Amino acid sequence: MxxxxxxxxxxxxxxxxxxxxxxxxxxxxxxxxxxxxxxxxxxxxxxxxxxxxxxxxxxxxxxxxxxxxxxxxxxxxxxxxxxxxxxxxxxxxxxxxxxxxxxxAGFNFDILLRFVTRRGFLLNLAFGGVILGGAVAIERSGEAIWKMQNSGKSFEEAMESIEKIKAQKKKN
Structure with a gap:
């Protein structure tokens, strides 16, 4: 109609x-x-x-x-x-x-426009953004906490020092 x-x-x-x-x-x-x-x-x-x-x-x-x-x-x-x-x-x-x-032949923008303007797509995009933002925040906060606890050392340096301490304990 x-x-x-x-x-x-x-x-x-x-x-x-x-x-x-x-x-x-x-x-x-x-x-x-x-x-x-x-x-x-x-x-x-x-x-x-x-x-x-x-x-x-x-x-x-x-x-x-x-x-x-x-x-x-x-x-x-x-x-x-x-x-x-x-x-x-x-x-x-x-x-x-x-x-x-x-x-x-190639990309059809009309189909893309229909897809990206759907409510479900937009909600999923927003949810994905929140999850990604949360992961970035956790990663950065983990690095900040590590630097506060272990000033001047990288993770690799800290692991090497732990291995040295373990080796010394085995010798004693």
């Missing part, structure tokens, strides 16, 4: 255009307006009203609209949006990839 097509809008429609299209279609398909119509007409109007309401709900919210545009394949990867919908949602009868530039 293409939300832009349902509201009769282009992909670069403003919020005011979305609101106006929704108002007009909501008045046209509102179930109360068709209460005296036949069951078939009433059911059709109810379905259309629900579709119009869902389209409005998605397109009026900036985050939902951006997510919808990205998921429906209308983001062209160059900072803009291309027309048409995907074939699964009834779009314009073209395949999902009809408006995308030909895939080049």
């Amino acid at each position: 293409d939300h832009y097509k349902i509201l009769g809008l282009s992909r670069n429609a403003t919020k005011d255009e979305i609101k106006e299209a929704f108002r007009n279609l909501a008045l046209k398909f509102h179930p109360d307006k068709h209460s005296q119509s036949s069951k078939e007409v009433r059911d059709g109007a109810t379905v259309r009203f629900k579709q119009v309401s869902e389209a409005y709900e998605v397109l009026i919210d900036d985050r939902k609209r951006a997510d919808y545009n990205l998921r429906s394949g209308s983001f062209n990867g160059r900072g803009g949006f291309s027309g048409g919908g995907n074939s699964r949602s009834g779009g314009y009868g073209y395949s999902r990839n009809a408006y995308r530039p030909k895939e080049r």
Whole structure:
């Protein structure tokens, strides 16, 4: 289902255009307006009203609209949006990839963008950062404690002196 097509809008429609299209279609398909119509007409109007309401709900919210545009394949990867919908949602009868530039051999930034903007990825990245930061802090604090306890000696020098002391004890 293409939300832009349902509201009769282009992909670069403003919020005011979305609101106006929704108002007009909501008045046209509102179930109360068709209460005296036949069951078939009433059911059709109810379905259309629900579709119009869902389209409005998605397109009026900036985050939902951006997510919808990205998921429906209308983001062209160059900072803009291309027309048409995907074939699964009834779009314009073209395949999902009809408006995308030909895939080049190599790295696909669109897939990377989708992956790194997922909430799970960002949470895992933050968790990994905390773990790595903790490991660095422990390592540095261990070195600082060693230097406080053994001023002027490296770990290797300390181990050599321990070996010398053990050797002297065995001789005695």
